[in-house]
Amino acid sequence: MKKYDAIVIGAGHNGIANGAFLAKAGLNVLMVEKNDWIGGATVSRNLHEDWIYSNCSYVCSLLRPEVYRALDLAKYGLQVVPYGGSVTISQNGDYYASYVDGDASRREMMRHSHRDADAEHRFERDIMRQCRFIRQFLLRTAPDPASFKPRDLMELLHIGRKFWDLGEETIYDTMRFYTMSIAEFLDEYFESDLIKASHAGSGIIGSAMGVMSPGTAYVLLHHAMGDVDGTAGAWGFARGGMGAIAKAMHLCFEDHGGTTVSGSGVEQILVKNGKVTGVALENGDEYEADIVVSNMTLPRTFLECMDPKDLRPEFLEKCRNFKIRGSSGKINVALEGVPQFTALKGNTEIMRSDMHLIDSIERLERAYDDWKDGIWSRDPYIDMLIPSLTDPTMAPPGKHFMSLFIQYVPPKVRGKDWTDEDRDAFRDTVFNQIEEYAPGFKNLVAHAEVRTPRELENEVGLTEGNIFQGELTMDQLLFNRPIPGYAQYRGPVKGLWMCGSSNHPGGGVMAAPGANAAREILMDLKKPNTVPEGWADD
Amino acid sequence: MKTFNIDSPMHHKTKVFPSPFHSRQAEWNENKEWSRWYDYLSVPSYTDETMEYFAGRNTCGVFDITPMTKHLITGPDALPFMNRLVTRDVSKLKPGRVGYSVWCDDRGQVIDDGTIFHLQQGQYRLCSQEHQIDWLMINAHGFDVSIVEDTHDVAGLALQGPTSCAVLRKMNLPGIENLTPFGMASFDFEGTQLMISRTGFTGDLGYELWIDPDHAEVLWDRLFAAGELHGIRPMGSDALEMLRIEAGFIMAGADFAPALHTVRSKNTRSPFELGLDWLVDFKKPVFNGRQALLKEQQQGSRYALVKLDIEDNKAAEHSYVYDTRERNIGWVTSAMWSPSAKKNIALATVKRPHGKVDERMLVEIYYQRELAWSRKMAQAVVVEQPFWDPPRRRQTPPADW
Incomplete structure (x- = not known):
């Protein structure tokens, strides 16, 4: 052999x-x-006609x-290829958008809160300080603090030195960052519920914690520490x-x-x-x-x-x-056309970005309550993108691929294994939610791949369907x-x-x-x- | 008229709004080039920046300052609020007077600089480069004050240069010639109030005119009619930049990084490090940054901001600064050839203990001639006085030219 x-x-x-x-x-x-x-x-897979899905990560x-x-x-x-910004659509028919253009973004914040528009600078500064600290250790092996090997001691010293370099304020903040909830953290900066909700999503994606759970402030950081071509916090599509x-x-x-x-x-x-x-x-x-x-x-x-x-x-x-709890599901949808979100009133540009259907911190926390109860959120948090508006390779011209990341979805339904009926009911919950914001959405659906933690574990191998492997x-x-x-x-x-x-x-x-x-x-x-x-x- | 409108969520289609003076600016803007200054279109140069600069030094130039951030602070606690916010003693600023100041965070690092207008008892206007409403609201707790940002409710023009007073006199503004530097007065004008302050960002005789946006165009027209025989012309931001460097004025984002936006915390500066010692009044028992600044005064600052007189004529933009033994000690933040002082000048940040008056330094200048790059280590000396500071700046009443 x-x-x-x-x-x-x-x-x-x-x-x-x-x-x-x-x-x-x-x-x-x-x-x-x-x-x-x-x-x-x-992974990208072709499961329906000429559509390509980003089946998991998106x-x-x-x-x-x-x-x-x-x-x-x-x-x-x-x-x-970078995509610009994000939009959070609320139930009252309004939305809050974040644009690539800094001035447009600031004015959009002003539309919701004058003060928040200015506080955003402070928020971004503090996030960036933490991101710059963490980024240094991503492509390095963590030291073993209990070891006396020279390399571990050197690495500990290295981290200590970088920590010290942060300066007094940021040193204090670091400890707070790793232990606070995203809800508490955002309260220190913003007053608008919608703006807080739009930021809060990054604090829970992929984790079995609620926006009010300690530790979720770090999860936001984990989503903000990347970049596309040096634009920190920017996200893009792999063509x-x-x-x-x-x-x-x-x-x-x-x-x-x-x-x-x-x-x-x-x-x-x-x-x-x-x-x-x-x-x-x-x-x-x-x-x-x-x-x-x-x-x-x-x-x-x-x-x-x-x-x-x-x-x-x-x-x-x-x-x-080891804590590796499933908390999310994924639905990949082949669409016959672009869904029309009532609140966006023809703002088609922002549909190229990351879209969310959420109003407030409280609504996000309720979604988590369902997870604790062992069922998928009846009013879920949906991270929704239409990559085909940017990437022409994902769907035939005029048709679209929509990626839906849904939270919360428990690894078991009230202690029992997921059934196909559960999976279909979960899909219906999500589609009904979108339909409320975009009437006619369901009629556009040509095909859908529905992935609960069961599918994520069985097909991809992610234990309990936890997207971060822990x-x-x-x-x-x-x-x-x-x-x-x-x-x-x-x-x-x-x-x-x-x-x-x-x-x-x-x-x-x-x-x-x-x-x-x-x-x-x-x-x-x-x-x-x-x-x-x-x-x-x- | 007021042009700023974000009521519709589709505001993003308009990345930038026309200023209330836009119709008039557009007529004069032969270059057809526009830049963005926060929410408004601004003009870098109408025809030629050098000609516009010389209007500011020889006759008078008009610059649209509407986009500047403005806040109105009113209420019984307006004075104690302002006094805790900024480093200087605001109680010395009488109604009808204007004062320049900086404000700091708890670490004594400069958040921004700007002008405080004491409009009337219990009412102040704060003009700044950066947006400040979040910081002002954080500071407002416990004070009986109302704070609003009214940037878009006030249109402004800077009228700067030696004939500026003559122009205003021709507009029939009674007593305008008696306005002393940093004074202000209100006048009835076309059915509204025109507020004029003897202030500016050019270090020369000059005024700033403030009016509601609905009367912006008529103000422009009356001003230009009055100035026709006095060499009035609109001035773009390029010319203003030259004028302010000559005057030795610092600018947020150019000569210092505003503390609330600065990610790398070592890159912020204290008032002492910006040469603004005279603005820090320790006689005030409490103000933002006092403790840290007191400690810094005792223990020493990290940096000094210096005015450099550099040999030769090649502008020292983006240059490193060295001591005479060619050890790097800092960098240039603003630089130009000064057409009025006939000197090659710069503002620079250097590490202490460098930065004493008359200290000799070297400036590494890269310059391009017909695409070819050359490098020169130019001799420079630290000077104390602004490069341009004519007596007419203070003279009251001012002369006609």
Whole structure:
């Protein structure tokens, strides 16, 4: 049997990035993927006629520009096109829009609150200060604070120095940021309910917390720390859907000699004498390597794909305790035309942006109450985009692809597994909600792919359907991600590595965990490093 | 008339509004170029910036200041409110007087600078470069004051230059010649009130005229009719920029970064670091930034803002500043060839202890001739006085030219 230098499990964007960096360093890498297609949650699929969906992740901002460059993704066909702004439509028929043009945005805020328009400067300044702090650590391995290794001490010192550089005010703010709720945080700046609601969405996307839950202020940061071409906080579309990112990375991987086997998932990660020896697939095939890198979630890797006898019970207990709660669903819709939102009154330009149907912090919190009750939100938060208004490759001319990210959606319905009937009822809740704001919407629907946490787990492999491969809360960040003592991508068994978003710096299409893991692997192998480190800003 | 309107959500289709003076500006704007100054269209240069600059120094030039941010502060606590807000002592500012000041955050870092108009007892107007309503409201807690931003309710023209008083006299504004610098007065004008202050951003004789937007066009027409024989002409923002650098006036966003917008906190500046020591009145027991500024006064500042007289004639824009041993000590924030002083001048930020008057420095100037770039290390010296400060600026009553 042919032996590989390394086997990467899961061709999601982090797995592919990891494989590509290893292959670039000259390793003979095999990638195994359970689906017949690659991409994981960074995928574009053609499920209905000439429509292409971004089936899971749907917008791009966090992808590390350093990775983009190092893997030459432009050469392999990736284009990221920014879209402008956002709009929050309220039930009373008004809306609040954020435009690319700063003056137009300020005046739109003034329409709702004179004071908020000015407070936005203070808000953006404080967010930017925090973002600039975090960004420095995205493409770096987190230090182990309990270790006395020189590199950990140096890295701790490095973080400490950067922390100190923030200046008095921001040092205080940092601690508050990581512990406050997004609702409390926004109250310190804004008075308009609609403006607060429009900002609050970023604080809960992907997390099983409410806008009033402590820790959600950080989640907002996680969504604001990206950029498109240096425009901080900007988001864009990958041309051809999010799968274009995975595809470009995969072309780079193959170009450097990487091999991919798809269509069968991993049955078990093989361990012998405390060392990894390879993987056994569900179809019975086995592959050998001294290095196995798992891009699967923490629980899926250790609780589902390993023999518990190969692992320490304490470690397994921590894997079981890992917070990875499903909170969202995704519906991808093929539309025969552009829906007409009554409130937008012909403001078609703003429909190219990120649209939300929400009024207030309270309404968002009620949506979370339903999740706690074990059902999907009856009045859900919907993050709605029509990428085909910007990207001509997604749907035939005049037809449109609409991406609906919905929160909250529980991993189980009142403790029971999702049924097809539940899924259809969930879809109806969402469609009825949109229909209220855009009469005639339902008549435009040609096809819909409905993904509850059940589908996200079964098809994509995201445990409980958690899009970040684990909650982004303080207890699971930096050197505590995924679990204390294992934040440097090394698994509990020799030769076993972790490169998914369960690891630092977490979810979002960043490719940072995959890149960081590759850097660590190459360091252990004493191979030349192919992975960028740090950040390009000042 | 009032042109600013955001009642319709479709306001975004109009990224910028015409000023109340727009119809008249458009007639004069031979260059057909417009720039944006916050909510309004502004004119960079009507015909030629140098000619417009010389109007400001030789006859008089008219510049539209409507877009400047304006706030009206009224109520029994207006004075204590203002006094805690800004660094200088506002109680010394009598009704009918105008004062320049800066205001700071708790760290003693400058949020903005601007002018305070003491309109009448218990009523102030604050004019600033940046929007301030959020900061003013934060400061208003506990004070019996009402604060509104009335930027769009007041149209303004700056009339600057040696013949400006003569022009106003011709408009039959009784007693205008008796207005002292930083004084203001109101006049009946075409059925409304015209407020005139002897203020400006050019360091020369000059006035600012304030009126409701409905009377903007008639004000312009009457002004230009009166000024016809006195060399009046409209002035664009390029000319104003030259005039203000010559006068040694600093500008938010050019010579300092406003504290509330500054992400990298070390990039803000205190009044001491901007050469505005004279605006900080520690005799006031309480004002924003007092503690921090007191500490800074004792422990020393990080930077100094200096006026540089540079050899040769190549403008030192975006230049680094070095000490005489060629160690980097700062950078130029504003620079130009001064046509009135006939000097190559600049405002620069340097690290202390540099920045003393008469200190010699080097300025690294990159200049382009026929596309070819050259570099020169030019000798420079720190000067104390503004590059342009004619006696006519203060003379009351002013001469006819």
